[in-house]
Amino acid sequence: GDSVTQMEGPVTLSEEAFLTINCTYTATGYPSLFWYVQYPGEGLQLLLKATKADDKGSNKGFEATYRKETTSFHLEKGSVQVSDSAVYFCALTRGGGGADGLTFGKGTHLIIQP
Amino acid sequence: DVKVTQSSRYLVKRTGEKVFLECVQDMDHENMFWYRQDPGLGLRLIYFSYDVKMKEKGDIPEGYSVSREKKERFSLILESASTNQTSMYLCASSFLSEQYFGPGTRLTVT
Numbered sequence: 502g503d504s505v506t507q508m509e510g511p512v513t514l515s516e517e518a519f520l521t522i523n524c525t526y527t528a529t530g531y532p533s534l535f536w537y538v539q540y541p542g543e544g545l546q547l548l549l550k551a552t553k554a555d556d557k558g559s560n561k562g563f564e565a566t567y568r569k570e571t572t573s574f575h576l577e578k579g580s581v582q583v584s585d586s587a588v589y590f591c592a593l594t595r596g597g598g599g600a601d602g603l604t605f606g607k608g609t610h611l612i613i614q615p
Numbered sequence: 616d617v618k619v620t621q622s623s624r625y626l627v628k629r630t631g632e633k634v635f636l637e638c639v640q641d642m643d644h645e646n647m648f649w650y651r652q653d654p655g656l657g658l659r660l661i662y663f664s665y666d667v668k669m670k671e672k673g674d675i676p677e678g679y680s681v682s683r684e685k686k687e688r689f690s691l692i693l694e695s696a697s698t699n700q701t702s703m704y705l706c707a708s709s710f711l712s713e714q715y716f717g718p719g720t721r722l723t724v725t
Contacts, residue, residue, distance in 0.1 A: 509655070533712045544619075544705055544716035545658075552712075590657060594712045600665060602648045602673060602707075603714060607657035 503528040507591045507606035514581055515614050522576040522609045524565075524591035532593040534558075534567050534574040535603065539588045548576075548589070586613045618642070619717035621706055627723045634693040636720050638706030647689035648673075648714065649681065652703040664689055696724045 507524045514520060526534070533552045537545040549558030554569035563578045574591060588608045595601040622637035640647065646665055650658040650673075660673030662681040670681050678700060682690045689708075693700055701724045707714040 535713075537716075544718045545707075545714075546716070547713060550713065592658075595660075600646050600709070600712075601671070602650075602660045602663050602709075603658075603712075604660075605650075605658040607655060 503532070503593060503595060503604045505591050505593055505604055505606035507589075508609055509607055511610040511612050513612045513614065516583055517580045518613075520576070520578040520581045520585075520611070522589055522591075522611070524574045524576065524606060526572050526574065526591070526593050528572075528593055528604075532595075534565070535592045536563070536565055536574070536576050537590045537592060537605075539590065539608075541587070545590065581611075581613050583613045583615055586611055619706055619708055619715050621704075621717040621720050623720050624718060625721050625723075627725065628693075628696050629725055630697060632693075632696050632724075634696050634722065634724075636691040636693075636704055636706075636722070638689045638691070638717055639687055640689075640708035640715070641687065642708065642710065642715070643686065644708035644710055644715075645686075646709045647683065648707040648709070649679075649689070649691045650705045650707065651675070652705055652719070658705065661691065696722075698724050700724050 535550045536548040538548045549560040551558040551567035557566045591606040592603040648663040649661040664683045680692045706717040
């Protein structure tokens, strides 16, 4: 079945460091790919998405590119801030279409130190 | 803004009790979902619904049931709560493939 693999962390960085969180997937068909973020005590918020190969999703300085040849969707940010501390989830649409929900990775806990 | 609300943020129940978790969305979305979130396991899909009175099993439906009598409301039911159902429960609704999540209910079963 479909699956998502991401580095689990915790990942600890200093403020203004470059961030990469790796995400690879296994899926049938042509899923859409997502990054969600969960701040302490809150639900998940959509951070960015990409719906087809070579699409780049971006938001709040974060970027990820849908790489079909490497089945990857790595999250990057050039200069992280303390406020970026959160848990980040990579996800894909189940069954390709999305109406069946999402398959999530296990989450990466990111800690940014001042 | 899409708003998904869940009836409780924190809930403590005893083993064997019947538990109802309620979720309401205000954007007229067709699809609604229940996930549970556990450390080291991420989010796992319990049940989802395409429409009123429709329901589909996700990856871990055992021990749970759902009810969708109105489009905006999707309830998760634990028929007889057990300690291994202690978890964070997240409800979501979706437009196309993009999902919008509620704040979650942290359920503790003692």
